[in-house]
Amino acid sequence: MKILVIQGPNLNMLGHRDPRLYGTMTLEQIHNNMSAFAATQKGANGESLELEFFQSNFEGEIIDKLQECVGGEYDGVIMNPGGLTHTSICVADAIVASGVPVIEAHLSNIHAREPERRVSVTGAVSVGIISGFGPLSYHLALIAIMNVINELNMLKQSQQQAQQQS
Structure with missing residues (x-):
């Protein structure tokens, strides 16, 4: 099972960027x-x-990476789009086109933030959103994506068995 973890703008600054909000x-x-x-x-x-x-x-690089999912290289994605969460219809379209389940993860609780940060354009097309648990959000997202992929695989297997029996 291969999972792609995508981190968006400014996440390379974790540990330095507003530690009281994003941790150390x-x-x-x-x-x-x-x-x-x-x-x-x-x-x-x-x-x-x-x-x-x-x-x-860079938004375009994130879209390019999501497009790599189309060929079946990845089984699922965990993604923190950073500030693109709230604005990027292009990233949302790439999530839909990827053909794999995507779990959005955020360190902070985006619903307890400023009004403009409470909207998740990308989360609306993701399987689910996990936010507000600090670094634990990523572990929870990993558990969630594994379960989603396992469920999808079991569904495919049962569909294949049903086709073989008919």
């Missing part, structure tokens, strides 16, 4: 913790969990 962990530390947790997990069929991390401050 760096993006590298968050990714290391996610990798350590993923190493202890298995998919429904016993397959290992592989994470690939990507961060960009």
